[in-house]
Amino acid sequence: MQQSNAYIIIFSIITTIVLGGLLSVASVGLGPRQKVQVELDTKKSILGAVMEVQKTDDVLGIYDQKIESLVVDIQGNQVETDESGAPVVAENISIEKNYKLPPEERLYPVFLFKGDNGEVDAYILPIYGNGLWDVIWGFVALDKDLKTIKGAVFDHRGETPGLGARIAEDAVQSRFVGKEVYDPNGTLVSVSMLKGEGNAPESLDVHTVDGLAGATITARGVNNMLQNYLEHYQSYLQKIAS
């Protein structure tokens, strides 16, 4: 039997409504839980910049205990309320949305990692930029001397597995630990990945780390986002250093 056009159209419409409705219900139903997971993941990577986070750790507990957050603008002034007067919470700021604004208009969250005696042990700054295929982001932690990198985490949306995607690996991120972002004169030089991998250790100084084989553009993306965001945070860092 060859079905009539009317039957086909009605069948298609019903199928669409039923399947679409089903998915909406699932999406709305699972939404709150997904939000919690995303929050957990962000907090995990913030903490990951300064410490090893185990799967079994109570991430939210440690976060509440160890992290204090604030928001600054490009001049390094603390921002406490937005235009409408509502308080600004660093954890709720979308770096991605802010990235689309010109640097002067963006809000810059700062996460302070506190040691056991309550003193600030590290400054964790979010960074964001473009890789080869899609956006890359991460957090870089500066030691309390404000120039040594204490740790860094990077993540990505669509870099090539096995090549650019390696920026998400511990082995690559740990290369940044102990590197310095300012030269002795106090000029910002950031830390950059070299081209190619397996560069002789002699060729690396305090401002360079070994690169990624086959992922020159992703590495360049990492360099750029580090450089850019360290510049954006510069006035804040100078303010607290003085």
Add this chain to the structure above:
Amino acid sequence: MATETLEQPIVKKERSESLLSKRRRKFVTDPLNDDNPITIQVLGICSALAITLKMEPTLVMSIAVLFVIVFSNLIISVFRNLIPNRVRIIVQLAVIASLVTLVNEVLKAYYYDMYKVLSVYVGLIITNCIIMGRLEAFAMGNKAWDSILDGFGSGFGYAWIILAVAFFRELFGFGSLFGFEVFKAIGIENFPNNGLMVTPIGAFMIIGIIIWIQRTKSGYVEH
């Protein structure tokens, strides 16, 4: 006319057939070996290369594919007489896509780490030819229970191959299984990790070797 021809049962049915009769058992056992979707039909290679780096994501992927294939087979089979023949591919795709999206949402809510690792590949289950192939070739012309069994057969056939590939890749590429460091545990401290296994080329080679062994044993030749 087309739906009617699809109605013809592939094998003559008896009235009181047991739920796991010999004929039905073949739906499950055939795809495991003699008619394996990956090694014999050579379908679903893309995901078999991409997600078999480690055991854990591979297992999650296997479960996801199994879920999608069983339920889409069931749904299509139940509605096979209602689905207009001219838009059947679209309807099949819509059902698969909805189930895959559902899996993705659930993963995101309950297994976020794995959601990040598998990312795009869960979505790509939609384009996994094994599933479309089973819907078109089997579920459109067979009863619900048979289709479920067929789904399990193809799902397990896919699963054991990618799990076998992942086993060798994680073992030789990272020296671990499910993250447990095997070689360290048996006292080999300096096991050299094989970089080739970490790349998709390693997966190609392992699938190739599995196909080779299987076809040498079964004598299967492609015509």
